[in-house]
Amino acid sequence: MKSQDVVILLKLVSLEDNERNAGSSPQPRGLAGGEDPYSVRGLEAALGISKTEVSASLNRSIASGIAIKDRKSGRPKPSKHQLREFIVHGLKFVFPATPGAMQRGLPTAFAAPVLRESLHSAGSLISVWPYARGQEMGQSVEPLFKTVPEAAEKDERLYEYLALVDAVRLGNQREANLAAKLLTERLG
Structure with missing residues (x-):
């Protein structure tokens, strides 16, 4: 795979x-x-x-x-x-994910719209997929595939799924559990 x-x-x-x-x-x-x-x-x-x-x-x-x-x-x-x-x-x-250098990009994981209101972080750093047209500054996270930011811009529902996946890949127990619960609800 x-x-x-x-x-x-x-x-x-x-x-x-x-x-x-x-x-x-x-x-x-x-x-x-x-x-x-x-x-x-x-x-x-x-x-x-x-x-x-x-x-x-x-x-x-x-x-x-x-x-x-x-x-x-x-x-x-x-x-x-x-x-x-x-x-x-x-x-x-x-496919582990680790936060990288600060970059401009598209918010993912807990900074993405699907999770932004559900979790509040003590820190101010967000996770982003590096993307030249991105509007947010945050710690870069390598997406599952290099074209993910462009694909996410075209399909809001795909963006939600990919952000939840990144929350599972990046998150601590509490955050990963919340993302897993939301994924379970959406995938049925």
Whole structure:
């Protein structure tokens, strides 16, 4: 498994959530009209991950059982339970995150909108994904994949999932537990 596999699986969950809430097929920003957002090309456009890497990632996820191919549509479909278990119990050991130098970027973990009001830190330092167009200054955290900030800007729900994942990767017991609880609620 590679770190971008988690990003791609969370994007698929985000697409399913958007589809369920909108009642129709989602059309994320950055896609040409008529492009299937679940296709390798659609995922490439949304995430900035090459078609070859997207395809290899989906194959790895299906082989590991963390995703399946939907029988009706043929689309890849993440197993939300398996994905949640991996994120909550294994991700911080496989893809650890450590705060780095101060940089401008996009807020993540406890500084992201999804968690900002839930937790109050004693310190003033926030965690950010390094990003040239970012407006916040904070300690840099290497994202799961280099294009995560751009993908998060295009998809608010994906941003929430990725920020919660970073909270699990970075957080102490209390913070990680809160992020895990929110992930469990969202992933069902």
